[in-house]
Amino acid sequence: MKYPTSPVPSEKWNNFPRSSSPLPAPANFQSDTQSAASKRYKYLRRIFKFSQMDFEYGLWQMVYLFIAPQKVYRNFQYRKQTKSQFARDDPAFLVLLSIWLCVSSLGFAFILDLKFFQFIVFLLYVIFVDFIGAGLLVATCFWYVCNKYLRRDPLGQDVEWGYAFDVHMNAFFPPLTILHFFQLVLFHNFLSSGGYLSCIVGNFFWLMSFAYYIYITFLGYSCLPILQNTRLLLIPLPILILTYFVTLACGWNISLSLTNFYLYRVIS
Template sequence: MMSSSPLPEPVTTRMRQRHRTESMKAMDKCHQYVTRLFRFGHMDFEFAVWQMIYLFVSPKKVYRNFQYRKQTKNQFARDDPAFLLLLFVWFVISATGLSLALKLHFLGFVKFLFWVVFIDCVLVGALVATLFWFVTNRYMRSSDTEDVEWGYAFDVHLNAFFPPLLILHVFQLFFYNVFISEDYFIARLFGNTLWMISVTYYCYITFLGYSCLAIVRHTQTILYPLVPLFFVYLVSIIAGINVCRVMMDFYHYRVY
């Protein structure tokens, strides 16, 4: 029985050199990004605000800029941390509002802020980004010369995370104690619909993030989970499950 012959040495060497070069470039980009976190004067906050607005009204325009960055700087991922810093500001604002709605003490506010930033956004986002990074590069990539950057996958998560953050952690606050937390059918319908809208935003913006990459195909599969989620949404309303109140109770007992 003949064993398969290994790759020729020059090919193996080139592959190793390519991976080593890509790793060094990724580390260098990460170092530059972290360094810029402390240089507020070099950040374009006006453009970051523009991105946040258009993630609501026209997400496609946001990803056109990612394509322009690829042409000019040879990377899709953000190199300006202004968006990340503004997102953290919204975390503080939303955590303050939710702490007041849940009547949390200061330590509870700190715990809640920590949970939302590092668990809900960073940890879960890193897992989701890694999953999409692996699946797109392994099964959905149409070119062997380029791959999807992990940093870009995490940027897509941050983009998709922002609208649900404002809908569920800011807009909902104006209605929770006076309306959504009640047992009425209309209150349950309104609160669960906010969650359905938020999930739809997340899936749609994620879909746009990968569909704008020429090297990724079959991106419509990212929208498929919306079908079973819609049925879960209907069942929750019929079964009398108030998703907003369930999540509020979860956060309250988690950080109180």
């Protein structure tokens, strides 16, 4: 039996159906064809399937957001290469962050001596206003600004809104831990005393929190090759430092003021 030795002409090869290949499609083939809505649906559908979540990796991300946030975003780049999207496809980090929100809010309620119903109201405020509400607003603003003004190619690939919200979640975790955990350790015995030293330390907690949020947000967008001039996102840092010294000059204890605001929001 003789086999043909001449190659198949290119025009005939182009007419072959692509689906006839027995080999699997590349890893990013199906992801490229998915809409943002379908990706969001897949993400939300997995939120109650705990057996499919990688909680060990989520905990690793939380630790490294404190000590080396660059490594977290390096893994976001790996996801882009393998799954053709920067945004998370595993809701484990969101679940862990929600649990930490509840635990830290419980500690906050204990320090402030809130009753059960007041704790529930406080928790609802923290989740739906401070985290989700502010997150939707901030993520949408960054998503719009980056796509409108920072893209290298205005007609090329754009920043995913889901990725913008992921950046917010990453940047939200360190301030949450600083303000709802480390600050509370010193609140009753030191920060609530009203002295000038407590003003310095209490305001420094807020300075660190906002600085962490700005820096991690900057890292999130600077790692995207489709964006340029992302250093502009660091502009609030010197303004933040200046504001810190202004509050010290005025003797304004931000920790004490915002704690009183939390209490007013819950009790009133």
